[in-house]
Amino acid sequence: MLHTDLATRAYNQGWRLDPIVRSLLDTDFYKLLMLQMIWRRHPQVDATFELINRSRTVRLADVIPESELRAQLDHVRSLRFTRRELIWLAGNTFYGREQMFAPEFLAWLAQVQLPDYELSRQDGQYLLRFHGPWMLTTLWEIPALAIVNELRVRSTLQGRGRFALDVTYARAKARLWDKLERLRRLPDLVLSDFGTRRRHSFLWQRWCVEALKEGLGERFIGTSNVLIAMESDLEAIGTNAHELPMVMAALADGDEALRAAPYRVLDDWRELYSGNLLVVLPDAFGTAAFLRDAPDWVADWTGFRPDSLPPIEAGEQVLRFWRERGRDPREKLLIFSDGMDVDSIERTYHHFHGKVRMSFGWGTNLTNDFRGCAPFASDQLDPISLVCKVTSANGRPAVKLSDNPAKATGDPAEIARYLRVFGGEGRSEAPVVV
């Protein structure tokens, strides 16, 4: 029987736009947790976010039509948090805790619209900047990244044969399932999806998450993507990110306040979330400096998420810190989320198994591993290292040092000042692939 649904066909022919981001919940959970803190404590702070393509050889402005980029960004500006989304945020438990979000915060969220963007081109790259209140511009980070990544994918797939596309996805599915079968052999694995920002596409991320759910069972604890967590009835995962210490450091007056900024952020966080969500991100200005100068209460926090050194080296550094401060690592948690893939997850798991609790945030190599999958010879589906970083706060430059100088961002003079304040101890250059 040949049957074509004429209405569907006509609808498909007439799309104005196939939106990449269809909901303001299509973002990472930590953005909302951080947003509540920004909204409560720093509503007057302005912050600028900026797209940075660390993979310079990929000339995004030559690949992605500007009109499409604008159409997608404009579409995000038309979105609002919907009633059922806000009800879910209000009624759901997060990390076992009820009412993680205050009613007055959700009331404010209901009327949020993302601010305008600035878009221009230079040397084959897009200059994409978001100016305005921090509590609004912060919401641009994830949609902007997801849009640019998916538009690059769409441009690569544009005009390919039905068959080439079919084989591409078949191979990517087969590869992901092979990875899951390897991960399934790690009995105490605790893993979540962190792949929103650099995903191949929204639909592919959702497929990957469903795959993890079916393939890993209890080992899969949830996703950082709030929309997918809601729709698939999964835990939303995440705590905080570099932008908090970066903005606090930028606003700090003088070197002493700068040195204290990372700990002040943690203290505010602990207070706001009543002692929940106590995960430390130690590497904004170098992990070694952070641990060296840390007040003792930092060792009482539940865990650390090292984010720029190789995972075993980074984990051992934190274990030494806990032991020196007299804490038992077996009661502590390490979250590994920097460019992880099955090989490094297996190595890290076996290295730390029995020594410390572990959790893995699997990102780009989960939701965007199409390397070699296309039957047309092409590296245009390989992931790139794209970030969207806060570059200034109230007009003052923001800086990230990182443990890996290749991941540092900010004005060179300002980086030099930060290095003077925090010291360059333990930093070592490594290639950044994703």
Added chain:
Amino acid sequence: MLHTDLATRAYNQGWRLDPIVRSLLDTDFYKLLMLQMIWRRHPQVDATFELINRSRTVRLADVIPESELRAQLDHVRSLRFTRRELIWLAGNTFYGREQMFAPEFLAWLAQVQLPDYELSRQDGQYLLRFHGPWMLTTLWEIPALAIVNELRVRSTLQGRGRFALDVTYARAKARLWDKLERLRRLPDLVLSDFGTRRRHSFLWQRWCVEALKEGLGERFIGTSNVLIAMESDLEAIGTNAHELPMVMAALADGDEALRAAPYRVLDDWRELYSGNLLVVLPDAFGTAAFLRDAPDWVADWTGFRPDSLPPIEAGEQVLRFWRERGRDPREKLLIFSDGMDVDSIERTYHHFHGKVRMSFGWGTNLTNDFRGCAPFASDQLDPISLVCKVTSANGRPAVKLSDNPAKATGDPAEIARYLRVFGGEGRSEAPVVV
């Protein structure tokens, strides 16, 4: 947007049957070529066909519900050649020749209905027999095999998760495309699809054929499946099969007539098709005997399709024959179609390249290679060695010796007589996988 086409949904819920065979053209092309000869020269001959599962450990009757098997077989009996199918058979060229099928043959074909079947069970196997005029029962072979194979697949996939199914097909697609990428490296490859009878399913065969078309380009010359050839505008490929010499041998009176039967078939064939389609299938009663006793004109035929010895050994045997008879193999054709897969195609191609023209008929390992593809541990998708053979003609037992005793069929006493007449020269036992 959530949109469900309610009519489609209701239709899907209410299927009486999802037919496996939807057209009488869903068969191998050689069946139609042979049928024209049977219809013209042997319309009075009765022939019995019988399903034989050489993979005894697979208890088909325990796997496939009898009611479903009956429903599918009954559905085939409800089919007729349609007008557009007959018009295509009349108007298309085959092997470059117009009017391959006579108008009076097509007129007869228009009213053909497949005869009834006999179905019972024994020791976990189905006994499935087709009695009646040879020119009708011959049409049962391919649909019967396709139905039993696909019902086994459906039974295995029944009730599996959406995800398990998705990964199964993703892996099978990825595997097939990897095979194609290897085959693409053979510049003079000539290959066709011979996979109808043992396909995973009709839709999968069609996917495979489309894959070959896109992936191999000119190297892919067509398919044995007439329906797919018509729908995909491909060449229909095939000439003749063992059933011709088997029936002629069964009908032969006395040992001398038996010995002459294989050559009489060829002579009739050459005459009917005016010197086209001159491909010899030499192994019905042993290739060595066939070549030893062959009249010289057999060496004038275009090519041979060895079907039971290992391909290089079989090909060399035919090359020796041609050279002994003073023919240049470089002007001749060898068609390899016995359980071929990429490894054996590559080996055979390299061995014979430059020595003889070659063509490959890729069957079960093209259209039914799901080994290890399912995420549920299961060999239930592995292909089995299922055949549907003529077992008697006009009440006299039919026999196939083959070069491989594991592929012999027929009554043991009759096999002994054939071995006495033809000799057992050159036969050697090898496992039959597909």
